[in-house]
Amino acid sequence: MNILLSMVKKDFKLIFRDKMTVFFTFIFPILFAAFFGSIFSGGSDNNQLSVAVADLDRTADSEAFVQRLIDSDELAVDVMEEPAARNAVRRGSKVAYILIPAGFGEKYGSLFTGGTPELTIGVDPSRQAESGILQGSLMKLGVERFENALSDNQQLSAQLDQSIAAIEQSDDMPEQWKSLLGDYLPQIKALTEQDAADNSTDNPDGATTGMAGAFTPLALNFEDVAIQRDGPQNGYAVTIPQAMYWAIMGVVMGFGVSLVQENTFGTMTRLVTAPITRTQILGGKSLGCFIALCMVSGALFLIANQVFSVPIDAPLKLVLAIASVGVGFVGIMMFLAAIGKTERGVSGLGWGVMMIFAMFGGAMIPLFVMPGWMKTVSHLSPVKWSILAFEGATWRNFSYSELILPCGIMLVLGITCFIIGSRTLKLEN
């Protein structure tokens, strides 16, 4: 163990004497998080929003509405049960959920009866920018149905005339319905005309108000997901895990290059001829990398907590996430060192691979602005799982069982890469 610690101590001294590594490991991630954190606190995008829809009404009208949602250009819809929909947003796989409550179809399908159809919306708190977009998209759907009939009193009056005439001419409508609507619709028409007259007095320009307000296309009841689930208090909670990757990348590249540099410097010769095992040599380097990853991650979360007010309510979960991410990237470091073989090889291969991981994993471009195919590809990036582990351990409030997926993926990936890398790596040059 003393030998391992000696190797760790030596590697730390080497890393801290390399100013570029220190900058990209400690300073750059903070700048990244601060910059993008401020941007994402008020940002927006024009891409399809990934939403979960739960139809609790299950009527023909509600299903028709769901179909309109699916057909919408602005939304990418997955229909699921209510708990799954809520969970999907909480876990970050969907931007928002739309709950269609019982009774929605009746209100939605009846132009002149019932109240305003209501929807319950829950938006991922880290994606407040999309909240407005989602609201606009839903209202647009509602308005499309009503806009011609209800957006203008004159058109509404004409619509009512047509409806009254149709009712009077109807042969198959029950008499009591005919009587009811025959009384009801003319009164609405009278009210509409009265409202139009009042408006023309109050508002010479003829802008419509009054009845149009009564016929709100959809009532959107937003559930504050953040309050219910202790979501992030600000955009930094989202950008810190993203920024963390840049620190991780700095450590991984630093240790990967330093491993092959042992050959360049000739120091591997001394290590191999010393009375220590290959396992101790690789273990020392890996332990150093792991400790560095944990230290960097811990330090950045501490700064996030103290400076950017990112809440850390479950420190043990965070420790678990940091440890599993650490194991994952130690394995990747070993794999890159084995494949790259030389400093230039490791550097070129490493940056290439790590940048692709970053691009597809959400460290460069947030997942929610990615097109669907990129989101699918992101599953292959360890960055996505490490970010999810960090988010799950902080503002997403994952349970331990929920943390198993991202943490487990990182552990399995790390162990697999370590085994392949350590067996492939040639110590003696």
Place this chain on the structure above:
Amino acid sequence: MIRISDVSKSYGELLAVDRLSFAIQKGEIFGLLGPNGAGKSTAIAITCGLLVPDRGEVQVNGHRPVSKAAKRQIGLAPQSLAMYEDLTGLDNLHFFGSLYGLEKPLLEERIQWVLEFSGLTDRAKDRVETYSGGMQRRLNLAISLLHDPEYLLLDEPTVGVDPQSRNKLFDCVLALKARGKTIIYTTHYMEEAQRLCDRVGIIDHGRLLALGTVDELIGEHGGDGEISVTTAEQTIVKTTGRPIADMKALLDAHDDIRDLKLIRPSLESVFLNLTGRQLRD
């Protein structure tokens, strides 16, 4: 004793070491000479367990070189400087010393000794990258001495150093011999081997061409010596296998001799006679 028995090693089609056999006795300085690419470094690498031979075996006091017991008895100063230039000399010594499991007081004692021995005490806390070439070579040697090994493998230890540092290294090597260390010294500087080595092996194309003391090798492979006699009128130069007899004859023949020289064949003559004068790249 280090015993190398019928050792061969190939890199692909290149036969780097070809059935090499010799033994190194305790307390001697054994020089391994050869032109570039002769197989010296490969032989050293096999001896210290860095490489595993394709055939044959090496034993260090009866242990295989890859064993921990053998590794504790061998100190290697590689040809390429093997240290962390971004660290101080002291950091390097602490780190490499720790690999041998020395207890802290003993390690500190050994570090102080090797620093004094190599003349680096004053610069111990400076980064290695600020050292001169000679100082880096001395640190390279100092690191290999930390665990007080019985056998010291010095692979071209004077490459790229100035005459003062080279001289200091010679003193160090002789001082180590005086302390009972066994030293294997590879070089292609003949004067170093002639000055330092008790026995010399000359290797080329991976094969051992000759082995013996310097005098034995010169007598066997050095060729003729050269005598030069300068009289009032002329300088007579003669290459001869019987220099004493020929010198005596010239002295008898001339009574106005102003100067005379006897140039014996050197180790370089032996080396060139055995390995040829063709350039090696």
